[in-house]
Amino acid sequence: MRWSKTFIPTLKEVPADAEIPSHKLMLRAGLIRQLMAGAYTYLPLGLRALKKAEAIVREEMDAAGAVEIFMPALTPIELYERTNRLEAFGNVLIKFEVKRGDRRVPMALGPTHEEVVTDLVSRHISSYRQLPLTLYQIQTKFRNEERPRFGVLRTSEFLMKDAYSFSTNLEQLNQAYDAMYKAYCRIFSRCGLEYVPVEAESGPIGGDASHEFMIPAANGEDTILRCESCGYGANVERADTGRKRSSTTTAEADQKPKTELATPNAGSIDAVCKMLKCKPHKMIKTLIFKADGKTVAVLIRGDHEANENKIRRALGATSIELADEATIRAATNAPTGFAGPVGIQCEIIADHDIPLIANAVTGANKADAHFVNVNLGRDYDLAKDESGAWKTFDLRNAAADDPCPKCAGKLGLVHGIEVGHVFKLGTKYTVALDATFLDEKEQRHPIIMGCYGIGVNRIIAGLAETKHDENGMIWPLSVAPYSVILISLNANDAAVTKVADEYYDALQKAGVDVLYDDRDQRPGFKFKDADLIGLPLRVVVGGKGLGEGKVEIKWRTDAEATKVDVTAGVQTTLELLEKRRAEDAAKLP
Template identity: 70%
Template sequence: MRWSNTLIPTIKEVPADAEIPSHQLMLRAGLIRQLMAGAYTYLPLGWKAIQKASQIIREEMDAAGAAELHMPALQPIGLFERTQRKEAFGSVLIQFNVPRGNRLIPMALGPTHEEVVTDLISHCISSYKQLPLTVYQIQTKFRNEERPRFGVLRTSEFLMKDAYSFSSCVEQLDEIYDRMYRAYCRIFARCGLKYLPVEAESGPIGGDASHEFMIPSDNGEDSIVYCEASGYAANMERADTGRTSPEIATSDNAGLLEKKATPEATTIEQVSQFLGCEPSQMIKTLIYLADGEPVAVLIRGDHEANEGKIRRALSASSVELADDKTIQQVTNAPTGFAGPVGIKCKIIADHDIPIIENAITGANEADTHYLNVNVGRDYQLDTTYDLRNAEAGDPCPKSGKPLTIVHGIEVGHVFKLGTKYTEALDANFLDEKEKRHPIIMGCYGIGVNRIVAGLAETRHDENGLIWPLSIAPYEVLVIPLNIKDDEVMQTAERYYNELKAAGVDVLFDDRNARPGVKFKDADLVGIPYRVVIGGKGLQNGEIETKWRTAENAEMIALDAGITPVLEALESRKAEEYQAANVPE
């Protein structure tokens, strides 16, 4: 492609409304332009990078046994009503009525395709002999993002690879899940991303049934709990700590249980200020409904409860904070004064609770708290659980070394769905005994835009983007220093045409611009390898070559033709592949 025939509107200055490096650089390098909040046009360079990422995804999904299809973005609202997700999506679901004849047909722009693909399978699959099956697509999704920001990382319209597996048994699901997991590792490694597979909240199948793939980044919106020593990584919702249940016994230093008036102090912050104590000395008593039954959950005052862990500790299908009426029934007090002493429901506690000597808790009485509350004497526990969010410094559950909290950009998610959608949409199969069962599903998503944005966010320097060869819009940039010099242009044209004929993705900077402008733009757009023709080098029978990240250029003989360029590209591709540690 000739620079003069394409659209690469580079920008010298950093756009004022671009908050993070990826957004700034994708705008400055001419990859994207904003149409409105949450909607971007991908210009030729950006779209080529997207297409290269998509091709890697296709190759690995096909190799993993998935079949590509294409489903409509326009979806009937009735499908979301059958799965009860119309209300769950709320304002995120872009929905509208379309006039057809004398009727209004309610529709939505698809935020995802679980309903559509399950409806398809319900009409196409009827026997266990047709299973397992995995299908995928690369398709535009639409979500009404109320706060679009960070460029293409959070938008209302985005490109996603979504795959869905259909199985007759959990063993089939497990095998497909493992294949998809390995395929994702290969995809992100081949794209040149540094990624972490992160344990996420398990699905209805249970076990380690969900993983998110994260790009570690200071500007990532997700928190990752990470141990470098063991490689353990989990999102905040799922992360375990290496703490164990302590000895549960009354302290030898237990003080006299005492009631203290705390008028209108209902929060940890208000009570700690009123009593002049640290939040870590307080026990926060949260009343939950676990499958409809009230349970008191004890958490240290400066910690945050983790509902996923609470649900698993109780072996409950669902947990939610109790309503005011339930709290009044089990505590005889309004919300804000619950405590374990004399409470009329089951109690479970985090590992840190028995360690607190002479704790401060609610007294199950309005405007009143207890001082000097101690386990064993004032309330009873048989055991404790990991019930709170992990924090930096907690022991890793695998190595025991201190955990750290890092930020990350989510680019993929693999998940064992179970039968939620197949039951709602009547997608069943007959087993070998002619007995009907709901098909078991898995889903596997990749944010294609986020691959490109993630590379821009994590692979750049002060001069611009640094693309890996696998995703770079072009592999080679041919730069003639003086387009008015016939010898320079004839040589440049020859290199350009021969590289194209050899299958190299090459961009020819044929602009009538100063060399300094061309070099600045070359660094900004980040093409990995440049070939410079002209000046003293050409007079000496040489051309200049330079990798984007190299400090110095190299001169190669003109009469060697494109062979040294092809050899350099092949060598770098092999180096990048080896450095990426692509799983087998």
């Protein structure tokens, strides 16, 4: 493509609306333009990159045995009613009615397609002989983002690859899941992304039933914990802390006398700390939960965050929720905000860090009062195991510097962009939509599902966010809009133009996707633009070089160009590209 014939509106100045690198760069390099908040037009360069990423996703999906289909973006509301997701999606779902004669048909733009595929499968799959099956599509999804942001990273309309596996048993599900997991690793590697698969919260299914693929980036919306030593990674919701039970309690000599202090209207950690001039990590936060109907007090250190999934698992409950005011009063004889372990009228479980708090501050189970200098063993008890040690649990979100659960290392907080998610769904949708199969013994079972998503736009945005320097983008060969930028340094110099034109023809004939900057612009201008759009290989034909019979070739990442004989330039370009492709392929998992 000749630059003069296409549409690449580069920007010298940074648009005022853009804040993060990917947004700034994608605008400046002429990849995208905003139509409204959360909706972007892809310009030729951006579209080409998006299509290349899409092609990689498609190739790997096909190779992993998934089968492509294409479902409508228009979906009937009724399907979401049947799975109870109309309410769950709430405002995220873009809903509307269309008129058909005297009827009004309610529909929604698909935010994801579990309902639609499951409905499809329920109508046509009835035997175990037809399974397993994995279907996928690459399609525009619609979600009304209350607050779109970060350019193309969080929009109301985006390209997503969504795959769904259907299995008769867990073994088949695990095979499908593993195949997708491996395909994802290859996809993100091929796209030149640094990525980290992290364990994600998987709800009641438990186990390692869900992984998110994250691109570590300072501006990522998600927080993950990662062990630098062994590579263990998990999102905040899910991350285990490697903390051990500790039976260490405060030595009797160090235990100060327990005292009740008045704390009028101070029912929060902050308010109590302010009033009593203490620090949150000296406090015991006492949360009252209803676990399958039973009241339980959960003890967490004041500066930590309770993790409901961990609490639910520790209690062996199927569902838990924070207790209502009446339940709290029954257990504590006090309004919300003054609960504590001393004399509480219900079961207590505690986080590992609780026994380590010496002379703790906690609610007195009495309105407007807190105790100071509360100590485990003297003032309250926990259950003990066979060896007589206090039973404690991992009940809170992991934090930076917690020990790694898999090795001797420490966890660190990292921000990440979620670019993919694989999930063992189970039978939620197949039960709701009656997608069943008959097994060998003529028994009917719901089909077991998995779902697997990739945000294709986020692959591009993630690359822009993480692969650039102060001059512009740095594309990997695999996703670059064009592999080569060919620059003629003086369009008015007939000799230069002649050679550049010949190169352009030769490279095109050789099947190279080349962008030919044939514009009548000064050299500096063209170099700056070339760096900005960041195509991998730059070939320069200029009067000065031509005088010595040379052209210049340079990778975007090289500091200096290499001079090559005019006669050898095309061949060298082809060889360099071939070599780079082979190197990239060799790195794949």
